[in-house]
Amino acid sequence: TIAELRKENAKIPELEKKFAEIKSENVKLKRIIEENxxxxxxxxxxxxxxxxxxxxLAILEQGKEEKSISTEDVAHSPVNFNDSLKQIVLPCGDTPISASSKLPEAEVSISTSSHLVSASDNKSRPSISILPDDSEEKRKSVIDKVLKQFPYLSSKYSRPEGASPKGS
Structure with missing residues (x-):
């Protein structure tokens, strides 16, 4: 009884040492997790x-190809290219990521402002956006359009083949 208690008390410093080591290791692991x-x-x-x-880049390449094609067509055809205005609305701005999220569940937010890119500078026509009003849907729609035009590009944010955006 007393001998057993002394035996158990003798284990206390050893257990305290192990506890301190484990606590130190936990602090190191928490720091590593935060860094990760x-x-x-x-x-x-x-x-x-x-x-x-x-x-x-894809949009710039497409614009370059269209410009090259239209330059060749102008030389060979009397068509008025101001009548064939093409527009692409691109979301712009920084994309802050939720710091508390993990990689697969990360929330991405896109600025609601946009730039209008046109193949022609025809000022007489009003700007018409063919993209959804919702910024997330707009982002997905732009990515889908680019990926359809340039299938060699890939994105984990693109829709699976055959999926359509909301409202389509």
Whole structure:
């Protein structure tokens, strides 16, 4: 009884030492987890930025191709190209990512402002957006249109083949 208690008391310093080691290890692991979460957020931001840059590049390439085609057509045809105005509305702005989110469930928000890009500078026609009003749907619609035009691009934010945006 007393001998057993002394035996158990002798284990206390050893257990306290193990507890301190475990506590120290937990602090290190929490720090590592926080660093990983910050890296994950940064990776998500960079992936979103990459998608935006791919979209811009695809639109610029498309504009360059259209300009090249229309230049050739002007030389061979008397058609008035001001009558064939094409417009693309692109979302713009920074894309902040929720810092508390994990990679698969990250929420992405897009600025509601947009820029109008046209193949012609015909000022007599009003600007008409063919995209949804909802900023998330607008972002998805632009990405879908770019991916249809340039199928070699890919995005984890694109819709599966055959899926249509809301209201379509």
């Amino acid at each position: 979460e910050k890296r994950n957020v940064r990776v998500e931001e960079l992936e979103q930025k990459n998608i935006e840059l791919e979209t811009r």
